[in-house]
Amino acid sequence: GAVVSQHPSWVICKSGTSVKIECRSLDFQATTMFWYRQFPKQSLMLMATSNEGSKATYEQGVEKDKFLINHASLTLSTLTVTSAHPEDSSFYICSSWDESYGYTFGSGTRLTVV
Amino acid sequence: AQSVTQLDSHVSVSEGTPVLLRCNYSSSYSPSLFWYVQHPNKGLQLLLKYTSAATLVKGINGFEAEFKKSETSFHLTKPSAHMSDAAEYFCVMGYQKVTFGTGTKLQVIP
Numbered sequence: 001g002a003v004v005s006q007h008p009s010w011v012i013c014k015s016g017t018s019v020k021i022e023c024r025s026l027d028f029q030a031t032t033m034f035w036y037r038q039f040p041k042q043s044l045m046l047m048a049t050s051n052e053g054s055k056a057t058y059e060q061g062v063e064k065d066k067f068l069i070n071h072a073s074l075t076l077s078t079l080t081v082t083s084a085h086p087e088d089s090s091f092y093i094c095s096s097w098d099e100s101y102g103y104t105f106g107s108g109t110r111l112t113v114v
Numbered sequence: 115a116q117s118v119t120q121l122d123s124h125v126s127v128s129e130g131t132p133v134l135l136r137c138n139y140s141s142s143y144s145p146s147l148f149w150y151v152q153h154p155n156k157g158l159q160l161l162l163k164y165t166s167a168a169t170l171v172k173g174i175n176g177f178e179a180e181f182k183k184s185e186t187s188f189h190l191t192k193p194s195a196h197m198s199d200a201a202e203y204f205c206v207m208g209y210q211k212v213t214f215g216t217g218t219k220l221q222v223i224p
Contacts, residue, residue, distance in 0.1 A: 006157065034212065042216075043204065043214045046212065091155070093158065095158075097212075107157035108155070
């Protein structure tokens with residue numbers, strides 16, 4: 001089956017620094033990648049949708065300059081949290097969409113900003 | 115507009131008893147529906163998916179779900195709960211844009 005590898009699984013960073021999260025599709029090409037944020041004890045909130053080779057589409061209320069998404073190849077999408085603040089601490093998950101496999105989720109990244 | 119409603123935020127069952135997690139959907143087209151499970155601080159794992167082939171879908175770990183168009187439901191069931199089933203379960207709908215339910219936390223009592 002399809003596998004999406006997400007790294008890092010957890011990261012602690014200082015306020016003001018930037019953090020990059022990577023999602024790689026293994027053994028298949030992910031034309032579309034979704035990025036979600038999950039607050040404690042809540043469901044996933046879609047942040048943005050990225051398509052390979054084009055700009056990401058951000059959901060209402062998500063700061064595109066703060067959450068930079070790059071989908072430069074069919075197997076790699078990245079989310080960079082720029083100038084992170086404690087309120088950005090959260091669980092971030094990516095998922096790919098493929099006609100054959102449907103949605104495949106990464107294992108998630110726990111970001112803690114101190 | 116598309117929506118997914120998980121009717122129970124929290125379900126508690128005894129080990130060895132049946133599990134029922136309820137999900138209703140609203141969609142203007144024939145949807146693809148999924149159930150995912152999430153263990154604490156982990157990503158989401160696909161349990162099963164419905165894509166209009168068979169209305170009764172069997173998934174991993176003994177879970178199954180039945181698509182009922184007349185009731186716009188896609189409830190998740192398991193005949194006998196195990197302790198390892200304790201987790202958060204999400205009903206998900208969508209084709210190229212996903213809509214998540216709010217989740218149901220399943221507690222299994224020994």
